[in-house]
Amino acid sequence: MTTTSPQLTELIDSLPTGLFIDGQFHDAEGGKTLDVINPSDGSVLAKIAAGSAADARRGLDSIVKAQKKWAKTPARERSEILRKAFEILVERSEALALIMSAELGRALPDSRGEAAYGAEFFRWFAEEAVRISGDYRHSPSGNARMIVHHQPVGPVVAITPWNFPLAMGARKIAPAIAAGCTIIVKPASKTPLTMLYLAQVLKEAGLPDGVLAVVPTASARDFSALLDDPRVRKLTFTGSTEVGQMLAAQAAQHSLNVSLELGGNAPYVVMADADLDVAADAVVAAKMRGAGQVCIAPNRFLVEENVKDEFLAKVEERLQKFVVGPGTDPKSTYGPLSGDDQVETVRELVDDAVVLGATKSMGQLPDGLPAQGSYYPITILSDIPAEAKIHSTEIFGPVIAVSTFSTVKEALEIANDTPFGLAAYVFSENLSTALELAEGIEAGMVAVNKGALSDPAAPFGGVKESGNGREGGFEGIEEYLETKFISLPL
Known part of the structure; x- marks a missing residue:
């Protein structure tokens, strides 16, 4: 199977590999590098600069230096830079898809979807940049004029995950730029x-030097040390709950603004009155995107007991059509996981459930895959014992874990029996039932009778231990603004 091609090799060789600081790409301190591995075959795609603590500090210095001037830059100018970035990203969407599929291993159809989705954040926040508003009021007591003014929060530290290499950065960078903040990623x-x-695209779009810094590093501690610098005014993080909470505690020492998008354990509730073809079709979009390595992917499939067998038969029929292979192979519809560490995590969860008595179906990889690739087969689990770890642990892989219920009340109890609350999915043809479930499930986002949930124009985020704050939508830019009250005599 094809893992590389002359086109891909030429593209990878043309990419910047240095730290992006003050508008230029630089070598890391001491020339340190890290390998970027292709999960499709285990080969080294590229060597990039691996920033040190000093490099991260240099990046922070550059955005702090640029902050005041950028905050005073007219909103229309900021908007036009974002709009230009959107246009470049759309024009180069196929190159972006190839890059993402090469370094993440994800199949090209999914990477093309992210290329379009990620670009849309730049268009959305280009429009929001010129919509930042304030307020003018009279005090009810009649003795003051009250002006409510919004200002950029200041220099931002952003940490992004591996599963959406473009979109997770776009959801943070675009609103920061729109609001007048500088940002280090x-x-x-x-x-x-x-x-x-x-970063290269944004420079081409006209972003001034110093507004953005990008510092890859092999040491997360070297970067998170920036949160101890009082010049930083905001942390935005997407990743695991454990790490996010540790960073938030560190950020609290300087009372930083914090927004966190953390782990999920999304329920996928299928009522007996659901259109089972719609519910089965939606599994493809909700679960199989990125081979299941998506924070909002359903983790717990809760199916009303009298339709479980019919639903599973329909789901298996659809999953059998997937073609596993290297992410950049045009024939592949799902690729490897992000690395052998992720394969082992998923395998442990599935093996634990099976040992405890769960029923397993599918779960076989075809012959002919690259020996060093990080592949895991699509797997369906049912009759899962309550004590299985898979009920409470985010799977992040192509595993459909099914449990049953008999009443709406029971479905809600199971759905909410988790400390997490990022996303949820509900399927019912009865509007009253669908709304009862959607309103009753403790989650920041609920999709009803559909598997696609994210939209740049909608607020994205969770409740409980899935984080705080929102990205996207009208709310997204507010995360990068401070509210100032100015009082004048009447």
């Missing part, structure tokens, strides 16, 4: 090439 060490390419 640490991309995941597994997938830094896309973020470095995005």
Whole structure:
């Protein structure tokens, strides 16, 4: 199966590999590098600069220096830079898809979807940049004029995950730029090439030097040490709950603004009155995107007991059509996981459930895959014992874990029996039932009778231990603004 091609090799060789600081790409201190691995075959795609603590500090210095001037830049000018970035990203969407599929291993159809989705954040926040508003009031007591004014929060530290190399950065960078903030980004060490390419695109779009810094590093501590610098005014993080909470505690020492998008354990509730073809079709969009390595992917499939067998038969029929292979192979419809570490995590969860008595179906890889690739087969689990770890642990792989219920009340109890609350999915043809479930499930986002949930024009975020704050929508830019009250005599 094809893992590389002359086109891909030429593209990868043309990508920037240095730290992006003050508008230029630089070598890391001491010339340190890290390898970017292709999960499709285990080969080294590229060597990139691996920033040190001093490099991260240099990046922070550059955005702090640029902050005052950027905050005073007219909103229309900021908007036009974002709009230009959107246009470049659309024009180069196929190159972006190839880069993401190479470093993440994800199949090209999914990477093309992210290329379009990520670009849309730049268009959305280009429009929001010129919509930042304030307020003018009279005090009810009649003795003061009250002006409510919004200002950029200041220099931002952003940390992004590996599973959406473009979109997770776009959801943070675009609103920061729109609001008048400067920002330093640490991309995941597994997938830094896309973020470095995005930095190049933003420079081409006219972003002034110093407004953005991108510092890949093999040491997360070297980067998170920036939160101890009082010049930083905001942390935005997407990743695991454990790490996010540790960073938030560190950020609290300087009372930083914090927004966190953390782990999920999404329920996928299928009522007996659901259109089972719609519910089965939606599994493809909700679960199989990125081979299941998506924070909002359903983790717990809760199916009303009298339709479980019919639903599973329909789901298996659809999953059998997937073609596993290298992410950049045009024939592949799902690729490897992000690395052998991720394969082992998923395998442990599935093996634990099976040992405890769960029923397993599918779960076989075809012959002919690259020996060093990080592949895991699509797997369906049912009759899962309550004590299985898979009920409470985010799977992040192509595993459909099914449990049953008999009443709406029971479905809600199971759905809410988790400390997480990022996303949820509900399927019912009865509007009253669908709304009862959607309103009753403790989650920041609920999709009803559909598998696609995210939209740049909608607020994205969770409740409980899935984080705080929102990205996207009208709310997204507010995360990068401070509210100032100015009082004048009447």
